[in-house]
Amino acid sequence: MTGVHIIALVSALVTITVIVELIRRRYIHERFAVIWLLVALVIAFFAIFPTIFNSLAHSLGVKDPPSLLSVLGVLFLLLVCVRLSWEVGRLQERTEVLAEEVALLRKEFEDAAEGAPTRD
Amino acid sequence: MTDSGASSIPNEPDAVSASKRRVLIVIPAWNEHESVGSVIEEIRSVNPEWDLLVVDDGSTDSTAAAARQAGAGVVSAPFNLGVGGAMRVGFRYALNHGYDVVVQVDADGQHNPAEIASLLAGFDDSPVPQMVIGARFAGSGDYDVQRARRVAMRLLAASLSRMAGEKLTDVTSGFRAHNRQAIAIFARFYPTDYLADTVESLAILARSGGRVTQRPAVMRQRLAGRPSQSKWKASVYLARIVLVLGLTLIRRPPHVS
Numbered sequence: 001m002t003g004v005h006i007i008a009l010v011s012a013l014v015t016i017t018v019i020v021e022l023i024r025r026r027y028i029h030e031r032f033a034v035i036w037l038l039v040a041l042v043i044a045f046f047a048i049f050p051t052i053f054n055s056l057a058h059s060l061g062v063k064d065p066p067s068l069l070s071v072l073g074v075l076f077l078l079l080v081c082v083r084l085s086w087e088v089g090r091l092q093e094r095t096e097v098l099a100e101e102v103a104l105l106r107k108e109f110e111d112a113a114e115g116a117p118t119r120d
Numbered sequence: 121m122t123d124s125g126a127s128s129i130p131n132e133p134d135a136v137s138a139s140k141r142r143v144l145i146v147i148p149a150w151n152e153h154e155s156v157g158s159v160i161e162e163i164r165s166v167n168p169e170w171d172l173l174v175v176d177d178g179s180t181d182s183t184a185a186a187a188r189q190a191g192a193g194v195v196s197a198p199f200n201l202g203v204g205g206a207m208r209v210g211f212r213y214a215l216n217h218g219y220d221v222v223v224q225v226d227a228d229g230q231h232n233p234a235e236i237a238s239l240l241a242g243f244d245d246s247p248v249p250q251m252v253i254g255a256r257f258a259g260s261g262d263y264d265v266q267r268a269r270r271v272a273m274r275l276l277a278a279s280l281s282r283m284a285g286e287k288l289t290d291v292t293s294g295f296r297a298h299n300r301q302a303i304a305i306f307a308r309f310y311p312t313d314y315l316a317d318t319v320e321s322l323a324i325l326a327r328s329g330g331r332v333t334q335r336p337a338v339m340r341q342r343l344a345g346r347p348s349q350s351k352w353k354a355s356v357y358l359a360r361i362v363l364v365l366g367l368t369l370i371r372r373p374p375h376v377s
Contacts, residue, residue, distance in 0.1 A: 024370050030313040033367060094199060101198045 008047035016040040035080070143170045143240070144219040146210030148203050149227035150177040153186045156227045160190035163225065163233040170236075173213055174227070175206040183227075203294065204317030208310040211298075215307040222306075223297045231295040235337045239297040242335050249302040249330035251322065253288065254295030254337030272361040279365060280322055284332040292318045295337055302330060309374040315360055320368045327373040 019036045022028045028036065046053045057065035145163055149156050160172055172192035176184040178200035187194045195209055207224060214222045223239060225231045235254060242252030273292060281288045292315070298306060302325060311320040326332050 020370060023367060024372050026371060026374070030316060030364065030367060034363060097198045 005047065005050055008043075008050065012040070012044040012047040015043055035083075039076075141220040141240075142218065143167075143221045143223060144210070144214045144217075145170050145172045145223050145225055145236070146207060146214070147172065147174045147187075147192070147225050147227050148177055148206035148210070149174050149179065149183050149187065150200060150206075151179045151181045151183060152227035153179070153182045155229045156183055157186045157190040159225065159227055159229050159233075160187060160192045162229075163236070164191060166233040166236065170223075171219070173210055175209045177201055177203075177206040202312055202314060202317070204310055204312035204314075204321075207317060208306065208312065211303050211307040211310055214303050219303065220300050221297055222303050224294055226294050230339050232338060232340060235295075235335075236297070238335050238337070239295070242297065242333050243299050244331070246331065247301065249305055249325050249328060250299040251302055251325050251330065251332045252297045253290065253293050253322075253332070253334040254297075255288070255290035255293055255334040256337060256339045272358040276319060276361055276365060279369075280319070280326070283323055284326040286331075286333055288322075288332065288334050290334065291322055293337070294318065295339075305330075305374075313364070315364045316368070319361070319364050320371075323368045324373050 019028070019033075019040050023033045023037070053069070054065045057068040060068065062068040147156065147159065156174060160174070163170065163172060174184070174187035174192045174194045176187065176194055176196040178197050184194050184196050195213065197206065197209065201209070210224070211222060221240065221243075223236055225233065225236070231254065239252045239254055243250050273290070276291050277289050280291045305324065305328060306321065309324060311317050311324070313320075322332055
């Protein structure tokens, strides 16, 4: 076992531990837990069987397996970014709706508190 | 400016004798204007003493108006929260207004209001959080489910039964009664993720020393809407059930004090 494999194994273990612990403490919701659990498992799989990744790279015509790893990693992170942008947009929209709702409720509350609302 | 319409909340008796349980029926409803009215009327005809709260979960149809016209209190969420989120609204309302029991009833008419009393009879006197599930049994009613779905349900039932220390056959049933202690927990911690609302809520209660039991109930055909029945959907459902169950098992129960 080379130094690289040991590093890979250790980082896979750390990743899995951290993710499972975050899920266990309810810091990560179901919708994101799935992604990160899969990531952890994939990392672990290739850390334990690095030859499988190497032959996968060669069968795809990639001469240097680590560069395939970086490309896949970047692609995956890009997808995660898109997903997060989508989530942020959704959250922003909901925050706006909530703020509008609160503003309207405050007006109605003030009207009701005045007893006789001043409207026609 | 028009009236918000949020004024017709269930009336609150100012003094209640301790012996008499105040029951709130919570009906989460998302675009159920066809059935919600008759469900409310039917519940009222069974027992007019029960207060009714329809949680209009961001409906785009006339669900809220139909519910109000039928005489229920209505709270409208500004956007869709999912059944779990809608139920949490119901639990918080119940907590704020001192209800002793919350009964969840679906707005599509598949739960028979005549069986609510049977759920209520499932509580015992112990001061622990309690939940009584109205469970459909194999062969009862004309409710049929896909095989993948059945496998999922069996798997779920087996592991949650072990957790609860009680034989449970239908843990995804949305026909449930909760006592005061359970209301206090769920007002804060009712899970809102898809499917987790039924599965994880049960686990939370069981793990915080609660008592989860079931009573037989016959499900009826829905008055409106139809259950998802395609093979693909059933398989996805199975996968999600396994996932939710897995998450439930590794997750720490919320800190209930």
